[in-house]
Amino acid sequence: MMKLIRAVAAHWLYWALFASALMLATAHAFETFGGYAPCTLCLRQREVYWVAGGVALAGIVASRLPALARFRWLFDAALAVIFLVGLGTAIYHSGAEWKWWPGPTTCSSAGKGVDLNDLAAIANGTAKIKPPACDQAAWRFLGLSMAGWNALVSLKLVFYSVLAVSQDRKRG
Numbered sequence: 001m002m003k004l005i006r007a008v009a010a011h012w013l014y015w016a017l018f019a020s021a022l023m024l025a026t027a028h029a030f031e032t033f034g035g036y037a038p039c040t041l042c043l044r045q046r047e048v049y050w051v052a053g054g055v056a057l058a059g060i061v062a063s064r065l066p067a068l069a070r071f072r073w074l075f076d077a078a079l080a081v082i083f084l085v086g087l088g089t090a091i092y093h094s095g096a097e098w099k100w101w102p103g104p105t106t107c108s109s110a111g112k113g114v115d116l117n118d119l120a121a122i123a124n125g126t127a128k129i130k131p132p133a134c135d136q137a138a139w140r141f142l143g144l145s146m147a148g149w150n151a152l153v154s155l156k157l158v159f160y161s162v163l164a165v166s167q168d169r170k171r172g
Contacts (some may be wrong), residue, residue, distance in 0.1 A: 012164035013059040013072070016079050019157060020053035023150070030146065036139060039132035040107045041093040045150055048086035052157075055079055073168035080161035083154050090151035097137045097145050107134035 027046055030036045038046070059075025062068040096103030132138070137145035144152070 006163075006167065009160060009164040009167045012076055012079075012160055013056045013063065015160065016157065017053055017056035017060065019153075020049040020056065023049045023153065024053070027146075030139070034139070036146075037132045039134045040104055041089065041096070041134045041147070042132070044089050045086060045093065045147070048082060048089065048154075052079055052082045052086070055082060073165050076161055076164040076168055080158055080165060083157040083161055087151055087154035087158055090147050090154050093134065093147035094145060094151055096135045097147060099135065103134035107132070 024046060027038070027042070031038060055075060055078050059072060059079075062075065063072040092101075093103070095101050137147070139146055141149070
């Protein structure tokens with residue numbers, strides 16, 4: 001098991017890019033195929049993965065350059081901080097869903113405009129998109145909402161990022 005963890009940490013920038021893309025694809029699939037419109041906090045959690053993907057890609061490119069390869073640990077450290085921000089955002093969102101604390105006062109989707117057909121579908125109860133609310137979990141699996149699962153994933157990503165920093169510092 002430890003050998004597997006070290007192998008992941010050795011190629012962490014690739015794994016971080018893959019994990020970020022996978023989390024964004026999953027969120028998009030819930031929105032597109034499940035009809036779950038993202039709330040404000042959902043969109044904040046996605047921003048973390050967009051930033052992490054960009055940092056991971058920049059780290060991959062930089063680590064290929066001989067002059068910059070020794071600084072790979074800085075990209076790993078940046079990813080640790082980014083995923084830690086994601087963890088905090090996911091915990092905040094989960095807490096708002098469980099009513100442990102209030103969510104943001106402005107919690108609305110940044111979706112497309114609404115036309116008369118959309119209003120009629122909402123009135124008839126046939127709307128495909130469910131209205132978003134930061135303090136209501138739209139979906140749960142094994143008792144955890146999407147924000148709760150995101151918190152667990154983010155915690156794991158922080159762990160691997162810190163492990164990668166440790167390994168890269170030993171090598172460099």
